[in-house]
Amino acid sequence: MSSPIVSAPVLSVTAExxxxxxxQTGQSSEGPRQVWDAVPxxxxxxxxxxxxxRYPVSLIGGRAFVLVDDAxxxxxxxxxxxxxxxxxxxxxxxxxxxxxxFLWTMWMAAIEAAHPxxxxxxxxxxxxxAVLLAANAYIITRIARRLLGDAQYLPIVAGLAASTYYALNxxxxxxxxxxxxxxxxxxxxxxxxxxxxxxxxxxxxQGLLLTGGLVLxxxxxxxxxxxxxxxxxxxxxxxxxxxxxxWALLVAIPVGVAEVGHVIFRLLYYGYxxxxxxxxxxxxxxxxxxxxRGLVVLAQNSTLQLVLPACLAAAYFVLARRTNxxxxxxxxxxxxxxxxxxxxxxxxxxxxxxxxxxxxxLAPVVPLLFVLAVLGAAEIGRLARRSGRPLFVVxxxxxxxxxxxxxxxxxxxxxxxxxxxTWHITPWIGFLSVxxxxxxxxxxxxxxxxxxxxxxxxxxxxxxxxxTSGIPYSSWVIQNYQFRDLDTFVAFDGSLMALSTPPNAxxxxxxxxxxxxxxxxxxxxxxxxxDHTIATSAPHxxxxxxxxxxxxxxxxxxxxxxxDVVLGLFHPxxxxxxxxxxxxYRKYTIPYLNQTxxxxxxxxxxx
Numbered sequence: 001m002s003s004p005i006v007s008a009p010v011l012s013v014t015a016e017x018x019x020x021x022x023x024q025t026g027q028s029s030e031g032p033r034q035v036w037d038a039v040p041x042x043x044x045x046x047x048x049x050x051x052x053x054r055y056p057v058s059l060i061g062g063r064a065f066v067l068v069d070d071a072x073x074x075x076x077x078x079x080x081x082x083x084x085x086x087x088x089x090x091x092x093x094x095x096x097x098x099x100x101x102f103l104w105t106m107w108m109a110a111i112e113a114a115h116p117x118x119x120x121x122x123x124x125x126x127x128x129x130a131v132l133l134a135a136n137a138y139i140i141t142r143i144a145r146r147l148l149g150d151a152q153y154l155p156i157v158a159g160l161a162a163s164t165y166y167a168l169n170x171x172x173x174x175x176x177x178x179x180x181x182x183x184x185x186x187x188x189x190x191x192x193x194x195x196x197x198x199x200x201x202x203x204x205x206q207g208l209l210l211t212g213g214l215v216l217x218x219x220x221x222x223x224x225x226x227x228x229x230x231x232x233x234x235x236x237x238x239x240x241x242x243x244x245x246x247w248a249l250l251v252a253i254p255v256g257v258a259e260v261g262h263v264i265f266r267l268l269y270y271g272y273x274x275x276x277x278x279x280x281x282x283x284x285x286x287x288x289x290x291x292x293r294g295l296v297v298l299a300q301n302s303t304l305q306l307v308l309p310a311c312l313a314a315a316y317f318v319l320a321r322r323t324n325x326x327x328x329x330x331x332x333x334x335x336x337x338x339x340x341x342x343x344x345x346x347x348x349x350x351x352x353x354x355x356x357x358x359x360x361x362l363a364p365v366v367p368l369l370f371v372l373a374v375l376g377a378a379e380i381g382r383l384a385r386r387s388g389r390p391l392f393v394v395x396x397x398x399x400x401x402x403x404x405x406x407x408x409x410x411x412x413x414x415x416x417x418x419x420x421x422t423w424h425i426t427p428w429i430g431f432l433s434v435x436x437x438x439x440x441x442x443x444x445x446x447x448x449x450x451x452x453x454x455x456x457x458x459x460x461x462x463x464x465x466x467x468t469s470g471i472p473y474s475s476w477v478i479q480n481y482q483f484r485d486l487d488t489f490v491a492f493d494g495s496l497m498a499l500s501t502p503p504n505a506x507x508x509x510x511x512x513x514x515x516x517x518x519x520x521x522x523x524x525x526x527x528x529x530x531d532h533t534i535a536t537s538a539p540h541x542x543x544x545x546x547x548x549x550x551x552x553x554x555x556x557x558x559x560x561x562x563x564d565v566v567l568g569l570f571h572p573x574x575x576x577x578x579x580x581x582x583x584x585y586r587k588y589t590i591p592y593l594n595q596t597x598x599x600x601x602x603x604x605x606x607x
Contacts (some may be wrong), residue, residue: 036152037145040137040159047164048130051173052123054480057488059518060495065122066487070352071175072513073529074099075121078108079517087269089530090522097266097275098512098530103222104177118518122175129172132179137163139186140367144374146193147330151378153454157461158374162367164465166472167305167358170481177222182364184219185229188212189337189368192233192251193330196240209237209247213254220259224274225361228344229337230255236333272532280528280535281547282348289545294346297354301362308467309366309373311397312460316376319383319390331375334368341365352548353483370464377460381453388443394460395439401467402432431470435463487514493567493595494518500605501565508563508598510570524563526552526570543571559583564603568596 056063067075073089077099081087087105088095099105111124141159148155162168172179194200195208216233219226230251237248263273270276282290302310313335320327341362345351351360358366380390439459442448448456475482490511497507497519506522509515512530516523528534528551539550552570557563559579566585569576580587585598588606597604 036156037138037141037159039156040141040163041134043160044134044137044163044169045130047169048126048133048173051169051476051481052126052130055126055173055484057484057491059119059488059491060499062119064119064491065126066484066491066514067122067125067175068353068483068487069490069511069513071125072487072491072517074101074105074177074513075108075112075125075175076513076517078105079112081105081109082112089516089525093522095270096530096532097270097272098277098525100275100277101177101223102262103218104180107180125175126173129175129179132183133163133169133172136168136179136183136186136367139183139190140371143186143190143193143330143334143368144371146190147328147334147371147375148378151454154374154378154457154461157458157465158367158371161309161370161373161461161465161468164469164473165363165367165370166469166476167363168366170472170476171358171360171363174481174483174487176360178360178364180222181219181226182367184215184222185226185337185364186367188215188219188229188233189333191215192237192333196237196242196329198242202243205241205243206247206250209241209250210254213251216251217254217258220255221262224259224262225344227255227259228340229365232333232336232340236336240329276532276535277529277548279532280551281352283536284539285349285545285547285550286541289541290349291346293349293545297350297359298342298346300354301359305358305468305472306366306369308397308401309369309464311401312374312376312380312394312464313369313372314376315390315394316372316379319376319379323379323383328375331372334372338365338369338372349545349547352546370468373464374457374461377457377464378453380460381455381457384453384456388445391443391456392440395436395441395443398432398436398439398463398467400436402436432463432467435459439463486511490514491518496590497521497565497567500607501603505564505603506562508558508561508566510568515567524557524561526554526557526566528552531557540571554579558585562600564600566598569598 052065055065057066058064059066066072077087077089080089080091085091086095089098107128108125111121111128114124116124137159140162141155144155144158168178168182172182191208191212195205195212197205200208212233216226216230220230234248234252234255237251238245241247266273266275272279316331317327317335320331341364345359345361348361353360380394383390491514493511494515495518497505497515498521501507501519501521503520504522506524507515507519508524508526510526512523512525512527523530525531525534527549528537529548533556534551534553537551537553537556539545540552541550543550549570554569554576558566562583566580569580580598584600586601588597588599588604589595590597
């Protein structure tokens with residue numbers, strides 16, 4: 001294995017505090033693969049197993065593994081493709097690209113080709129995500145080991161932060177492509193670090209760059225917005241490559257070929273160069289509206305989860321520059337990837353599901369922030385013997401993190417559900433507060449500051465993990481996954497439709513994925529994920545902006561397309577209720593679900 005691109009350890013438990021400047025002099029090696037590097041992998045697999053084993057829900061016919069509704073949309077496309085009908089939403093209709101995760105949908109199609117039952121198909125998706133999460137935790141550990149030099153145990157802390165990161169785990173394990181995106185982005189970063197190592201041979205560097213380009217090509221085929229990460233990595237290669245700059249083309253060309261090829265496929269098959277979800281979520285939305293919501297989402301993620309790792313990461317860049325003159329090569333790449341993805345998240349207004357603990361667009365790159373946080377903790381531990389000021393500042397940051405998490409004083413109430421205001425967060429807030437106070441007091445203690453830098457860095461890194469994922473996991477222990485009940489409700493609707501409608505019925509849906517997947521009925525998507533007419537219509541700006549939930553036109557979807565059954569209306573008005581009656585729909589309310597169903601005579605049988 002090649003030597004690292006840094007030339008000195010960030011932290012060595014045996015080094016003198018006034019030793020060589022970080023990343024500038026001395027000798028170090030990435031070292032052999034440590035047996036301990038398997039620990040984050042094992043922890044990740046155990047965390048995924050606990051999530052999966054606790055997740056099944058009760059549907060008509062037995063227990064089921066229900067995916068989050070957007071993942072079930074992709075699963076419906078995958079089933080139709082596996083059955084030979086094409087990559088489309090409704091069999092026999094003109095195809096519309098109602099998904100935005102092509103490669104992940106293809107993987108779902110491979111699962112569906114084995115013809116699992118509807119109730120068990122989701123389990124295989126979850127298990128594949130568990131493998132990807134474990135692989136990502138290992139890659140993050142290896143990235144940290146390269147940047148931390150000969151620090152033996154701290155890289156494992158970065159891997160543990162990734163393996164226990166609730167936002168990434170939950171999004172991946174409920175069926176989204178998030179785990180695959182995280183794994184591919186992390187792997188591309190690691191490969192680029194190795195390729196740009198000045199001690200790596202030219203031939204090896206070229207092979208690594210081409211491999212990195214292929215990995216990123218898979219990324220952009222999974223989600224187009226991986227282009228953001230690809231652009232940052234190409235820029236890093238141009239700036240840091242010891243060979244000719246044209247070698248950066250080895251990364252850029254596979255990405256470009258994949259993206260251009262995908263666009264050509266879209267034009268030939270769907271008729272448009274971008275997914276239908278692009279038109280739906282950002283088309284016609286004022287830029288100020290998207291930016292305003294995006295900034296609120298960024299505030300939510302920063303204050304409710306990431307304030308402490310962000311502070312530790314910032315501390316690294318400040319302290320390393322002041323004491324050593326520069327930061328370790330590669331740290332800037334990680335920061336640029338996280339920053340660029342955050343900017344992208346703000347520009348598009350965040351995700352549809354920002355009522356949760358983390359934005360789905362940001363979660364795949366947050367493990368890179370954890371590596372920077374461990375770098376910051378290591379730098380603080382190294383400097384603590386000389387001055388208690390860095391410890392004092394980070395202790396105050398821990399206190400601030402607990403207060404922000406408890407109070408959520410920024411305007412996150414526009415998005416955030418009150419999961420952080422219930423009693424079960426009290427122990428975590430108390431733990432962080434006490435820990436912050438102890439760190440503040442320890443900053444004045446020469447005895448504590450004389451302890452091993454590894455101990456100090458470990459304490460700070462552990463506090464970062466707790467501040468990020470402690471509250472989400474405590475919420476999960478009490479109420480399970482936060483969208484589980486909603487997804488179960490929609491899947492139950494699908495099971496009901498399979499029993500109470502004829503096979504040739506068409507269902508009008510708002511929660512489109514699980515209803516369509518479990519009912520095996522043709523669907524009219526009232527919110528336009530798989531309907532280009534709705535996706536390109538004017539948004540309803542009289543309601544707060546929520547990407548993917550701002551466009552509907554009942555005159556078209558119901559009055560013209562005439563679905564046989566309509567499973568409720570989105571933001572219904574008295575005029576909508578009157579129109580349903582005029583269009584000949586009868587109304588039926590399921591008593592125990594408090595749900596209103598509209599149906600044309602003969603197409604729905606409540607018994």
